[in-house]
Amino acid sequence: MRNKEKLVEILLTLIGLSSVTVLGLIILFIFKEGLPAFAQVGLWQFVTGTRWSPGKNLLGILPMIAGSFVVTAGALVVGLPLGLGCAIYLSEFATAKTAAILKPTIELLAGIPSVVFGFIGLTLMVPFIRNFFGGPGFSVLASALVLGIMILPTMVSVSYDALRAVPPVYREGMLALGSTDWQAVKMVVLPAARPGILAAAILAMGRAIGETMAVIMVAGNSTIIPTSFLDPVRTLTSNIALEMGYATGLHRQALFATGVVLFVIISILNLTARVVVRGKTR
Amino acid sequence: MNAYTTSHRSKKEDRIMLALLRLSAFLAVAILVFIVGYIMVQGFPVLNLGFLLSSPTKMGREGGILPSIVGTVVLTLLSAAIATPLGVGTAIFLTEYTREGTFSKVIRFGTESLAGIPSIIFGLFGFLFFVIRLNMGWSILSGALTLASMILPTVVRTSEEAIRTVPDVYREISFALGGSRWQTVTSVVLPSALPGIVTGIILAIGRAVGETAAVIFTAGSSLRLPQSIFDPVRTLPVHFYILAREGISIENAYGTAAVLMIAVLLVNVSAYLIINRVAARRLERR
Numbered sequence: 220m221r222n223k224e225k226l227v228e229i230l231l232t233l234i235g236l237s238s239v240t241v242l243g244l245i246i247l248f249i250f251k252e253g254l255p256a257f258a259q260v261g262l263w264q265f266v267t268g269t270r271w272s273p274g275k276n277l278l279g280i281l282p283m284i285a286g287s288f289v290v291t292a293g294a295l296v297v298g299l300p301l302g303l304g305c306a307i308y309l310s311e312f313a314t315a316k317t318a319a320i321l322k323p324t325i326e327l328l329a330g331i332p333s334v335v336f337g338f339i340g341l342t343l344m345v346p347f348i349r350n351f352f353g354g355p356g357f358s359v360l361a362s363a364l365v366l367g368i369m370i371l372p373t374m375v376s377v378s379y380d381a382l383r384a385v386p387p388v389y390r391e392g393m394l395a396l397g398s399t400d401w402q403a404v405k406m407v408v409l410p411a412a413r414p415g416i417l418a419a420a421i422l423a424m425g426r427a428i429g430e431t432m433a434v435i436m437v438a439g440n441s442t443i444i445p446t447s448f449l450d451p452v453r454t455l456t457s458n459i460a461l462e463m464g465y466a467t468g469l470h471r472q473a474l475f476a477t478g479v480v481l482f483v484i485i486s487i488l489n490l491t492a493r494v495v496v497r498g499k500t501r
Numbered sequence: 502m503n504a505y506t507t508s509h510r511s512k513k514e515d516r517i518m519l520a521l522l523r524l525s526a527f528l529a530v531a532i533l534v535f536i537v538g539y540i541m542v543q544g545f546p547v548l549n550l551g552f553l554l555s556s557p558t559k560m561g562r563e564g565g566i567l568p569s570i571v572g573t574v575v576l577t578l579l580s581a582a583i584a585t586p587l588g589v590g591t592a593i594f595l596t597e598y599t600r601e602g603t604f605s606k607v608i609r610f611g612t613e614s615l616a617g618i619p620s621i622i623f624g625l626f627g628f629l630f631f632v633i634r635l636n637m638g639w640s641i642l643s644g645a646l647t648l649a650s651m652i653l654p655t656v657v658r659t660s661e662e663a664i665r666t667v668p669d670v671y672r673e674i675s676f677a678l679g680g681s682r683w684q685t686v687t688s689v690v691l692p693s694a695l696p697g698i699v700t701g702i703i704l705a706i707g708r709a710v711g712e713t714a715a716v717i718f719t720a721g722s723s724l725r726l727p728q729s730i731f732d733p734v735r736t737l738p739v740h741f742y743i744l745a746r747e748g749i750s751i752e753n754a755y756g757t758a759a760v761l762m763i764a765v766l767l768v769n770v771s772a773y774l775i776i777n778r779v780a781a782r783r784l785e786r787r
Contacts, residue, residue, distance in 0.1 A: 227683045231598055234590035238657065239611030241650045242618075248629040249622065304525025312522060323773050325529045330769045331536060332711025334742045335758055339536055341745065371529055401515040422617075429619025431714040432742060456621045460714060463625075478625050482618070489617040 249482060253475035260469075265476060271442040273462070273470040280477055282444045286452040287428050287484075289445055290362040290438065294427040297367025299420055302374025306419075309375070310382035311390075311404050322379065329372035337436030340365040345437055354449030357439030362452060365433050370423035377422055381415020382408060414495050421492040425485055431456040455481045537762060544759025547752050553760070557724050561740065562750045566757055568726040572734030573764075576641050576720060577709045579730065580648035585702055587649070588656025592698075595657075596664045597686055616654035620715040623651045627719035639733040644720030651715055652705035659704065663697025664690060696779040703772040710764055713738040737761045 257265055260278045268279015305325060309318045340361055349356030385408050393403035409416070431454075439451025440461060453461075459474050459481075466474050555565035591608065599605050627647030637643045667690050675685040691698075713736075721733030722743060735743070737757055744754035 224681050224683055228598060231590055231594040234587055235594035235599075235608050236611075237587045237591060238615050238653055239607060241653065242611045242615050244630060245618065245622065245626045245650075248626055248634070252625075252629055301525050301528060304522050305529050308522035308526045312519060313526070321526055321530060324533060325526075327766075327769055328529070328533050330707045330711070330765050331533075332713065332738050332761060332765065334711070334713050334738045334745070335536065335540060335762065338741070338745050338754070338758065339539065343539075368532055371532075375529070399511050399515045401518045402511060425617055425619075429617075429621070431619065431621040432738075436742075436746060456619060456714075459621055459625065460717075463628075463718060475625060475629075478622055482622055485617055485619060485622075486614070489614060493613070 249478050253479040256472035256476035278473045282442045283453050283455045283458045285444045287454040291427040293363025294366035298370040302371045305375045306378040310379050325375050326372050333433040336365050337433035340437035357451045358449045359445050359452050360448045361437040362434050365437055366427045370426050373423045373426050374419050377419035378416045381412040385411045418492045418496045425488045431460050540758045540762050544755040547756030561744050569737045569740040573736040576644050579645035580709050581706050583649035584652050584656050588653050589660045591657045592660035612654045612657050623715040624718040639721030641730040641734050644716050647715050647719045648709045655705040659701025660698045663694040667693045700772045700775045707768040711738050
């Protein structure tokens with residue numbers, strides 16, 4: 220009996236370490252495969268080089284870094300106000316019954332596969348942009364719109380939780396002072412929930428930067444730093460997914476090195492989100 | 502300043518803001534309904550038993566999607582079967598076997614970090630580790646292990662939340678009756694946390710079904726009907742992606758997408774129904 224208890228405890232301790240182990244393996248394998256490319260190309264040359272043409276051994280990923288950030292910024296412009304608007308409506312203005320129906324419905328967006336978002340973008344948004352704004356249609360704009368919609372569920376559910384965590388007394392105090400509903404939200408609830416909303420935005424940013432399949436289908440994927448919203452663009456994730464199938468040697472290592480850069484960016488974002496959330500609870 | 506005009510103005514601001522907030526909620530729902538509706542309407546004409554139960558021919562230009570359906574189901578269930586003991590075990594360890602300290606912080610850090618990693622990185626990792634290093638090749642097993650790593654944080658988080666809602670009194674009664682820690686877990690804690698745990702696993706499955714980037718480099722893109730978990734397979738989202746992007750057959754792409762959407766909706770709605778039933782029961786108990 221006692222032995223069995225001890226055995227179970229040891230087993231559970233080992234199982235408890237599974238996610239840390241997987242994380243360690245991911246870091247180990249991606250870095251090990253990617254670092255030789257840094258060594259050969261030069262770290263600085265790799266992240267600031269503006270030309271990517273593996274056939275000529277020109278391996279600079281600045282266009283993709285720029286692409287990822289531009290597309291993500293665009294996604295935030297679309298998804299942030301829309302998502303925050305939904306969260307404020309659900310938490311502050313909708314009746315309990317309405318919120319109980321609307322919230323899971325909006326969260327269902329998270330379940331739609333990214334290839335479906337990409338396909339809708341490809342068949343509807345890209346031709347629309349081509350016809351109404353010009354350019355190839357495959358563009359920063361199309362990517363930003365698709366990603367903006369894809370980050371909605373993260374944005375809504377994390378900032379909804381932040382808004383709900385604001386004690387009702389805050390609102391009641393404001394209303395008792397003669398404020399309107401919106402004034403109470405604007406002056407008290409939103410400032411109080413700010414760290415949580417910020418964390419939502421950072422997490423949404425991480426989702427947008429990490430998204431692959433949807434972006435590939437609508438971005439156009441040319442390796443030039445975009446100068447307009449109608450220019451095609453290639454992100455770090457697309458760079459990996461597009462060329463992984465046939466790359467060999469240094470080219471392949473450079474793709475894993477692209478993964479390392481992506482991993483570092485995402486880690487910085489996640490750590491920032493964690494610090495922001497911890498600041499709230501203190 | 503005139504008090505009357507201020508309040509008049511702020512009431513107007515209230516009305517405008519409320520309208521904008523309503524509009525954003527309406528837009529979000531409208532987008533969802535549109536996407537689901539569009540895929541269903543476009544894909545529905547293609548859906549018939551022949552499409553569901555036959556193998557593709559001419560690279561998917563003709564024929565059906567049976568191998569992809571079988572592959573997706575097997576791969577997804579296998580990944581859930583791998584992630585469930587690890588995820589639920591981690592949650593049990595965190596809630597029942599350790600106090601908050603450095604060790605639990607390390608585990609939490611690992612789980613949270615894993616949750617933030619993009620699926621393409623999981624794909625790269627799965628390719629290097631399972632496909633090449635462990636020599637499993639492009640196979641259902643490689644894909645399932647990769648997806649299991651990816652959904653592990655979801656299972657841990659939802660199981661932990663479910664286990665934390667089990668009242669401490671339950672545990673205390675079990676201990677008072679002479680139950681050991683493990684007996685308490687298996688006969689008291691897990692049964693009352695079960696609906697929440699199941700919901701978490703279903704949500705994780707919902708995520709795994711639609712995953713493309715992590716699967717395409719680990720499970721391969723073979724169109725043949727898999728005979729064992731060591732065979733490569735082309736899952737529904739990968740098949741859809743290849744049909745759509747390479748313009749092989751837009752009709753069959755829509756049909757595949759419709760099947761995928763139906764699967765995702767079924768999975769998510771059933772998770773939602775379980776949550777609701779549990780919540781209702783909890784209210785009754787009060």
